[in-house]
Amino acid sequence: MTEARAPQLPTVDDVATRAGVSRQTVSNVLNSPEIVRPETRERVQAAIDVLGYRPHASARRLRTRQSSTIGVRLDPVTGNGVSGSVFDRFLHALVEHADARGMRVTLFTARDDEDELQHYMRLRDGADIDGVVLTGTRYDDPRTAGLAAEGIPFVAFGRPWGAEPLDDPARLWVDVDGRAGVQAATEHLVGRGLRRIGWLGWPAGSGTGDDRRRGWEAAMTAAFGHGAAELRALTTEAEDRVPEARIAIERLLAAGTDLEALVCASDSLGLGAMMAVREAGLPHFPVIGFDNTPVAKAVGLSSVDQRLDEVARATLALLMGEQGTRVLPHGGADRHPRLITPQLIVRRSSHLAPVEEEAGGTTSGDHINGKETQE
Incomplete structure (x- = not known):
């Protein structure tokens, strides 16, 4: 019986021959692609894909002192x-x-x-x-x-x-435009005819939290001309944990308020707020979080997706x-x-409703003081 031979793996020379370039050009495409002309780089990459060539990681590391x-x-x-x-x-x-x-x-x-x-x-x-x-x-x-x-x-x-x-x-850094995301969330609620839109955020001093709050401020000022004092009156703060957010909104409800909706700095705060308003008998009170976590999707919490x-x-x-x-x-x-730029994901306001709302759809909402409005 003849012993079967393992298939021979493609080499750099095979890639060079198929692409019609030198061995050094293939090496440049693999190790310094920025110095190779785009059309040549594309031709070499096409040959690599067709042949299924894979560079030897250990050899490359010894040669370049790079670990990939x-x-x-x-x-x-x-x-x-x-x-x-x-x-x-x-x-x-x-x-x-x-x-x-x-x-x-x-x-x-x-x-x-x-x-x-x-x-x-x-x-x-x-x-x-x-x-x-x-x-x-x-x-x-x-x-x-x-x-x-x-x-x-x-x-x-x-x-x-x-x-x-x-x-x-x-x-160098990459970040999500929290201000733009929160501004879009607030403008969405304004477009539903709501005016008393509160902000539930982290204590001042967090770069990310302060940036997100500025989005809410911009939307409220543009829509209603609110100044600093009016914005402060619509603001509630809590540490970024569900229990703290729930307690903060429960206290707000107990004190009496005319808020119609809440925009939150995170899904943790949003979930805590959602629990508080639902337990207060306001099942359609709009709450929007930030991060679009799996929990937000599971409980039907509208949220800003960071992409x-x-x-x-x-x-x-x-x-x-x-x-x-x-x-x-x-x-x-x-x-x-x-x-x-993040993306606002709008969901139905009813608790434990994980279905995204259809474009243009509306659902009933609740005023915190009990008067019905439209979300």
């Missing part, structure tokens, strides 16, 4: 299972798009910011990562300055609030170039931060 790996810190569990799912969904999208570019994502944990930076430097020095995607950014985040000082290529998911200027090419797939795509485009297959060097004046 991106480092991401796995954020600690906060106990917020509602809005906490945003990172999980972003990470899934990032891994999926990175894989399509021949890149891997390695996760690690860290005790604090300094420990996180030390991890990045050790991984970089050992050629275990080529770049970093930074998450959980906040005011005066020391990690952006630390990574920039070390020359480690990185892109942040979220604006580095407090680090001026925000268009610094050494501190995390697009965020992940833009993050890799800044880190590797639009069509690149390797991480670009730190900095670069030709790359600029990106702001992704």
Whole structure:
């Protein structure tokens, strides 16, 4: 019996022959695609696809000192299972798009910011990562300055609030335009004929929360000419947890209010508000959250979707170039931060109704003081 031979895998030379180019051109397409003319790059990529060629990862790493790996810190569990799912969904999208570019994502944990930076430097020095995607950014985040000082290529998911200027090419970021998303949510309610639209947000001082609140302010001022005092009277604050939001709205109801709807800084706040108004006997009182989490869909909570797939795509485009297959060097004046426009998802206001509302549809609503209106 003749022993069956394993099929021979395609080589760089096979790709070069099929594409009608040199072996070096194929290598350039794989390792430095930006230096190859687009039409040549497309021809080589077509040959790679037809032949099913796959570069040998270990050989490439030894040759280029590149690991084809991106480092991401796995954020600690906060106990917020509602809005906490945003990172999980972003990470899934990032891994999926990175894989399509021949890149891997390695996760690690860290005790604090300094420990996180030390991890990045050790991984970089050992050629275990080529770049970093930074998450959980906040005011005066020391990690952006630390990574920039070390020359480690990185892109942040979220604006580095407090680090001026925000268009610094050494501190690249991709973020969701929270202001635009909340403004669209508020304008949707205004379009339904509602006037007393309240804001349920986080305590002041959160870059993301303050930015989202500005969207509500802009819509209310444009529609009704509200000043600072009137906007404050329509504002309620709570920590980003369901129980705190529920208690805050229960107290608001007990004190008496003429609010007709609520726009919230997150789905955690939105869910807490939704529970409070339902238990108060107002099953159709409009509440809109932010993040479009699975919980929001399950309970029929209208919400602003961050379009995390697009965020992940833009993050890799800044880190590797639009069509690149390797991480670009730190900095670069030709790359600029990106702001992704979110999408409002409108659902029926009845509790536990997971069906999205049809375009142009209306459902009955409730005034907090008991007078019926239209959502």
